[in-house]
Amino acid sequence: MTGPRAGRPAASGPAVSMADVARLAEVSSQTVSRVARGEASVRPETAARVRAAMRQLGYLPNRAARALRYGSFRTIGVVGHRLSRTGEAHITEAVIEALRDEDYAVMLIDTPTSSAEDFFDAFTKLGQSVDGMVVLSLETPQPARVELPARVPIVVGDFRYADSHTAVGTDQAAGTRQAVDHLLGLGHRTIHHVSGPTSSVQATAREAAWEQTLREAGRPVPPVLRGDWTPRSGYAAGLALAADPSVTAVFCANDEMAQGTLRALHEAGRRVPADVSVVGFDDLMAEWLWPPLTTVAQDFGTIGRELVAALIEQLAEHPAGATRRILVPTRLVVRASSGPPS
Incomplete structure (x- = not known):
């Protein structure tokens, strides 16, 4: 047959x-x-x-019957907001690949907004049909913390929750220091900063490390220009920076805002790096900008794999072990957009 x-x-x-x-x-x-x-x-x-x-x-x-018989759905919930953003997309891809290697299915929810209510709805939908959850971001506009389910193993990509859950993410402070020290080492008196939105834990961590590094070096701290991660916001910040002849170095909180800043400087006749050096953060498109962008490289693949490894470890422990903060290191990639001041 x-x-x-x-x-x-x-x-x-x-x-x-x-x-x-x-x-x-x-x-x-x-x-x-x-x-x-x-x-x-x-x-x-x-x-x-x-x-x-x-x-x-x-x-x-019948997954419910399987869970009843074997005590496991062999399914993990993955929750985040705006997962199409470049960094989130790369982490999500790494999480799904790592779960596939562990023989887990994935239920993915991209919340419609970053409100605590939408995250709660996502947790409610997943809670009865998954063995655990990977929560990629919790960048809520409210000051109050999102209430995470107590009875489901969870790992998070937000260090604000590291007191109660294992958290995995980039060493934002070390990466920012690499960028600022690089520019100071080239001879720039100070470094201007194009930051991300205040609701972002990554943006606030990079901004705080930028300011601290300048203060420790005894350098003046310029006013922050705030963007929203998009090239358009970087372009608006770049126009403002281009109008100030004292600006010689800019650290952008991500490569997309750096892309907009580069265009604004070019249109204003400010040469990069001869007149203004520009450094970004992420290293996802930096090599293909003009000039090729000096940036802080995040290891998104390692972040995704570490999130899954921490969750699998938690699932194997009864009861769960102590929570951990897992910092994934960065590296500075020097390209043609940074140089000494003229």
């Missing part, structure tokens, strides 16, 4: 069971279960026959 028996009418709706698939594929229900779990112990030709029967019958495994 090379496939399901022809001529049998396909079952439909919720009445389709594992036994139906087993009869059609002429195997045992245990074999169907092993195929559904992706186990490698089933012969390829048998597994192909079972999958063909599943497709013909429209069968989907």
